[in-house]
Amino acid sequence: MDNEPTSTKDEGFLSRMALNDNKAGMEGLDRDKINSIIMESSKGSKFYENELKKDQQVNQRIEKIMLQKACITQAQLKKAQAQVEKMTLALERSRDLSRVIVHVDMDAFYAAVEMRDCPELKTKPMAVGSMSMLSTSNYHARKYGVRAAMPGFIAKKLCSDLVIVPPNFDKYRAVSEEIREIFANYDPHFLPMSLDEAYLDFTEHLQQRQAWPESLRTHRYGPKTEKETPTPKDRKAKEEEDLSPVLFEESPGSPPSLHGPKGANEDSEFFGTCVEEAVREMRFRIEQKTMLTASAGIAPNMMLAKVCSDKNKPNGQYRLPPTREAVMDFMQDLPVRKVCGIGKVSEKMLSALGVTKCSHLGQQMALLSLLFSETACRNFLEVSLGLGSTRISRHEERKSMSIERTFKELSDAAEQFALCRELCKDLAEDMKKEGLKGKTVSLKLKNVNFEVKTRAQTLPCAVAEEEDIFAVAKDLLKTEIDNEGPHPLKLRLMGVRMSAFVSSEDKAPMQKSILGFLQKAEESQNGGEPQQSFFHRAHAKRLQLLMSSVNTQDEGCGAEASGIPSKETKESAAALNKNGSLVPPVLENKGSSVEDHPSTSGYEAHSQTLICPVCSSKVETTDLNAFNRHIDICLNVASTNPKKSEPDSAHDYLQECRELNKQRRQSEAEEEQPVSSGVCPQGGQRGGQIQKVFLTQSDSKPTTSQQGQGKRPDLVCPVCHLTQETDDLTVFNRHVDLCLNQEVLHELKGQATFSQNPSAVKNSKNIASGNLPKQVSKGKNKRRGSPSSLPSKKLRSLGLCNTIDKFFK
DNA sequence: GCGGATCAC
DNA sequence: TATGGTGATCCGC
Known part of the structure; x- marks a missing residue:
């Protein structure tokens, strides 16, 4: 293997570096010439070196599976084959050809948009992007091998007349x-x-x-x-x-x-x-x-x-x-690479096993089932049978949000911290726009050799404030800088990501009017403090649950903007260099840790007084557990609502509260801190607990005794806009429930009617997927499991049958 | 939960 | 001169 002729290696490497003619419009061009230009332009660069390294890693993975393959016995194969056939039958039975x-x-x-708006471009090879990276190219340019995800400067070498239009x-x-x-x-x-x-x-x-x-x-x-x-x-x-x-x-x-x-x-x-x-x-x-x-x-x-x-x-x-026949026929010669989810690496690994077409997947299924993970194999088998999701479902909630930037080499620690803060600030803004709070903060670093590293930390509760995010990211960064020893970290990219979001609540942008309404009600309750209270959150959550059926402003998926912001980022890096007004965080960081930042020194609510959303009375405790118990007592009703009230999240919440209080007590218990930003960081969690207040229909709280708190302002129903002659939240809630339900029903009925009439279909597009007839879409419509997974460890240790049994279970 | 890797766009 | 940004998922720890 070590002495393999280089040509073979190059050939393999080409699959990573070279032009892939997978895209349309690439037929019949001089591949060799194009590839040699690409290679020449890249050779010697850090990028190239790193690609070479990654390619070698893939080669090692391939070596491993080849070794494993060599160890497989006939008996194992035979058993696997039987299982595959069993599974195939089951899948075959479930085949659904009824959807279109x-x-x-x-x-x-x-590119097409730019050409439309600038007729001179129509006759020219052009691409959208920058000298660093192209997003897409027109078909004229594709003839030269110019394609998406290619750096503009290389594209220029392939086609000197290429016009590059910024996106x-x-x-x-x-x-x-x-x-x-x-x-x-x-x-x-x-x-x-x-x-x-x-x-x-x-x-x-x-x-x-x-x-x-x-x-x-x-x-x-x-x-x-x-x-x-x-x-x-x-x-x-x-x-x-x-x-x-x-x-x-x-x-x-x-x-x-x-x-x-x-x-x-x-x-x-x-x-x-x-x-x-x-x-x-x-x-x-x-x-x-x-x-x-x-x-x-x-x-x-x-x-x-x-x-x-x-x-x-x-x-x-x-x-x-x-028809089954047509489908199987279609799959017969289809290259595996054409299938969504099988990328460069998977293609190469499969190819090493002689699998290049989808029909090969079926033929080699027994072998594959012994070499790849369950997830991957299930996917392979389905692909080989031409199976896929037959139901389209909108994406669920997002699971992470991130921001990252590439820049010219950045080695100065102070600048790195400043940049980190900037990223956190931008991310916090984005998080707020969507009303998100997350528990996990990840830092991503790419050094000038294109080596990528991520470091993450999970907090006991969710945060969204710049300060809170930065406090974590900063520590992660500091650790990396320290680890690099006396040498500086030479970065070319930094990114910050938030994940582990607590719940779907607080999607403020969706329902401004209602939140505005709630805000008002709440402010008066809190004596005018624009603070997010339990009351607010619980209401928001409850209303959102109901409203979610009416509102589908789901932007769909991300990845909509494959921006080419290199210019912009360079500018911002330059700005950072010049910006002397920024406190060099590296100094303040010296020997510092989270404790330096009041906002993160404890994640618990600092408020000395908490107000019960049910009885509206003050509860003299900072112990969230105690507070919850109070609410529970106040409620004193079984949560009978069959609607999914997210018991898990309520459970998590309680867990965290316990954790928090433990931490708080353990650490400097007497160190009382003032309320940081007015927003209790873990507030996002509370919905799980509180929500039942508002979801419980049978909630017949006698009075909720707000009377003692002074007169509540008039409550105006956010749906029918009528003032309600009550200051009893329970009564009011019931009214809003009715209103909302009526509205939803109305919408649904409307859809049924409209759907007969094409011109009106548009009107019903706002019916949420939540109201779709129950669709048991088995797979996610997103990318299916990465089939390129390494052979599982179990297999490596010869426990081959383990996996396959699970796979076929 | 973490970190590396793959994939899609 | 010069090889992106965002989100998701999987695997092995």
Whole structure:
């Protein structure tokens, strides 16, 4: 192995460095020449060296599995094969071909938008990005091997005429909104994967469509299309002729043009009732509205639809018939790399085992099941059978939020701390915008050799304030700096991430009006202090639970902005250099630790007085446990609500409170600190406990005795906006419940009605996925388990059967 | 829970 | 001159 001819190694390494012709528009170009240019441009750079290193690591992984493979006995293989067959049968039985899933993907999206808005670009090879990194390129540039994720300076070597346009994400977002409006007409619950990509379930639409008159299936040419804007702002007129030919002079696999002279009418186009016609119609409308083209794949599940959308790109579509035969046929020669979730590394590892096509996966399943993890194998088997998710579900709550920046070498510790603080500040802002609080803070560092390191710490309770985040990140950074000994850390990237969010509450932006309302009520209760109280949070949580069915401003997934901010970041780094006003944190850090920061010296509530949300009386304790007990007593009702009241989170909360109090007592017990920022850091947790106050319908608290607290202001229902003649929260809650429920019911009914009428579908797109008919989407629609997992340790220690048993269980 | 790695966009 | 940012997941500790 060590003396392998270098050519072999280079070849392997190419799979990492070189151009991958996986993307559309890369057919028939001089690969060797392109690759040699890429390699020449990279050779000797730190980046290149690091890639080489990573590639060697992959090679070692491969060596390992090859060794394991050599140890596998016939008996093991035979047993595995039997299991595979059993599993295959089970999967086969569960095969569902009844859904019509569509994956839509805009063609060279960013580049296409720029070309649309700047006609001179249309004839030129161009890309969006910077000299450091390109986001995407047009098809003209792709002929030279210029592609997304390639540094601009290398792209320039491949194509000296290349025009590089800086990205304009606001514009792309706006266009994305336009296409999403169209998506919603076909599936109000469509799943956006990024600005330019989405999955749609056409099944329902097609059922309705069968009964539609032709008029509903006729769409006019012109940028307006949507009935709401019959304005004659015909920007199209001028550019019509150079529109579609411009982007793609020759669209290789394109089916009949969208502009087929099908319609009798010159200025409109008819569409049939079948899937292909419906999808063609959707793409037509996208093009008329945005002057941009899209490609689509139609298949019985998401995995297949995604592959299909690539088949006739650009400006084309491909339908895979919903029969087992067609599916298996389709998978037969499909390269594994085409499947979402199988990347460069997995491809290489599989390739070492002779697996390059999806059919090989099926053939080698027994072997694979002995070499890869359960998760990976399950995925392999499903892929080999052409199975995938048949139900589209919107993403759940986000699990992390982060910010990172790349810059020119940064070695000065003071500057590093200053940068770290800046990142924490920005992150805290973002967290607040979404009302998030997290317990885990991670610091990410990349040194000038491109080596990446992450360090994390989990707090006993959730935080969101800049100071709290920084206190942790700073310590993590300090440790790394110290570890580097006398040498400085030479960084090229720093990032901060928050995760382990406590709950979904406090999604303030979704319901400003209600929160505003609550804020008011609460301020008066707290004597005007704009402090987030239990009252506030519990209300917010409860209302949100109810409102979540009405509100789906789910932005879908992140990863929408693959920004190329190198310029910006360099500037900001430079600014940091100059910014003498920043206290050099390294000094203040000397010998310091968390204790230096009052805001983090204890995570407990510092308030000396806590107000019970039920009886509104002051509870003289800082012990959250005691306080909770008080509330429990106040409540004195069984939480009978069957709705998921997140008992876990309540449990966690109590646990943490215990932990906190223990810590507090253990540490300097007498050191009483003032309230830090007015917001109790762990407040986010409380919803779990408090929420039952408001979720409990049978909650027949006699009086809640706010009377003693002075007159509560008039309570105005945030739904019906009527003042309620009561100051009893329980009564008021019941009223809001009724109002909300009615509204939800109304919305639901509305949807049922609207769905008969295509023009109104849009109106119902705000029905939350939470109200979808129960969908047991078995897999996440996201990336499926990384199939590239190393063979499990169990296997390495020869316990081969262990894994496979679990896998087939 | 942590850290490295892979993957998608 | 020069190789990104964000989020998710998996695996082995």
